Amino acid sequence: ILHQHEHEVWYxxxxxxxxxxxxxxxxxxxxIWT
Structure with a gap:
């Protein structure tokens, strides 16, 4: 789960x-995740 986004991840x-x-x-x- 990518908590930095408020809506669904598209890409x-x-x-x-x-x-x-x-x-x-x-x-x-x-x-950009490191």
């Missing part, structure tokens, strides 16, 4: 090396 993608995860949601927020 997630790992970086090429797998060090980061990017997520975006219906509330138009994008988060």
């Amino acid at each position: 997630v993608q790992f970086s090429n090396k797998g060090d980061y995860l990017a997520s975006s949601s219906r509330d138009y927020n994008a988060v």
Whole structure:
């Protein structure tokens, strides 16, 4: 569960090396997870 988003998550993608995860949601927020 990604608590930083207030609505459902629409997209997630790992970086090429797998060090980061990017997520975006219906509330138009994008988060880079380290």
